[in-house]
Amino acid sequence: MIREALRKLMEQAPLTREEARQVMTSIMEGQATPAQIGALLVALRMKGEAPEEVAGFAAAMREKATPVSCPEPERTVDIVGTGGDGKHTINISTLAALVVAGAGVPVAKHGNRSVSSKCGSADVLQALGVNLDLDARQLSRCLEAVGMAFLFAPKLHPAMKHAIGPRRELGVRTVFNILGPITNPAGVRRQLIGVFSRDLARLLARVLQQLGATHILLVHSDDGLDEISLAAPTYVVELKEGDIREYRIDARAFGLSPQPDGITGGDAETNAAIARRILEGEAHPAREVV
Known part of the structure; x- marks a missing residue:
């Protein structure tokens, strides 16, 4: 997935939210090399991050995070x-x-x-x-x-x-x-x-x-x-x-x-x-x- 994402970004094409989620998941699961991660970050920065991309990355990070329970979730800030x-x-x-x-x-x-x-x-x-x-x-x-x-x-x-x-x-x-x-x-x-x-x-x-x-x-x-x-x-x-x-x-x-x-x-x-x-x-x- 990360190679496909790199090809799209090098062509200045945005990732969909789902593609971004999959890319971040592969990074967090250790499936991407350091070179691929670095290339992805630079390509994103040069293109400019789109809302759908950032939302996809964030969704993946939230899924992998250790959850903390809030006693009052609707009031907590x-x-x-x-x-x-x-x-x-x-x-x-x-x-x-x-x-x-x-x-x-x-x-x-x-x-x-x-x-x-x-x-x-x-x-x-x-x-x-x-x-x-x-x-x-x-x-x-x-x-x-x-x-x-x-x-x-x-x-x-x-x-x-x-x-x-x-x-x-x-x-x-x-x-x-x-x-x-x-x-x-x-x-x-x-x-x-x-x-x-x-x-x-x-x-x-x-x-x-x-x-x-x-x-x-x-x-x-x-x-x-x-x-x-x-x-x-x-x-x-x-x-x-x-x-x-x-x-x-x-x-x-x-x-x-x-x-x-x-x-x-x-x-x-x-x-x-x-x-x-x-x-x-x-x-x-x-x-x-x-």
Whole structure:
């Protein structure tokens, strides 16, 4: 299947959703060589990923993931970002997830170590003392007991080990960089997703529409953040009950003051120290953006 897919992509022809699902399944089952995986990723990037292709890849990853049971599936949300905005901010979505869970909304946060920044969600949470090695049953108990669990991608997507080598050797953004936020093993259907471009927001809205999401907000700010910014308006693509609409919001209209210089982060220990200050209620420039 992967050879046929490569031939189509080299001719700039899109894969169907089912073809994409079969290709990803073959990768996760170890049936594709590293050279074939690398060629596929480059060909896709050069052609540009189509919604049907991304939906097919995501469907296969969801099928192979270790499922995490949610005690309240219709209320559970995920707050996540694609990264890749090059801004090296603190872990805003991770802290926001903790605040939301503290307010009583269950959060099954799916994440990984850093890919494009100095510190990913897994890095800062580990520095804060979170155990990343919990299995699916333990994570479900966390959701029930405290209303939040961190779903560490490598632990719950073991079949993705076959793509690690080619991804690392390529060293460029591939479709895998945008699959993480849409392959949550808890099957959440309500998400806030920060993305690194407007085009990606539109693409993922169409993908998640195909995958049956209930309510999704995809955000990208005018100052380039994969977050809702305080310093500039934020572009939003909203998917709700099958319908997609686009609009802009301005956090300054809610009385929040911009702090563009106060949200820059560092390594895991630095970001963990900032996180503690914010969560303990201390004054910090990044508190309002969280």
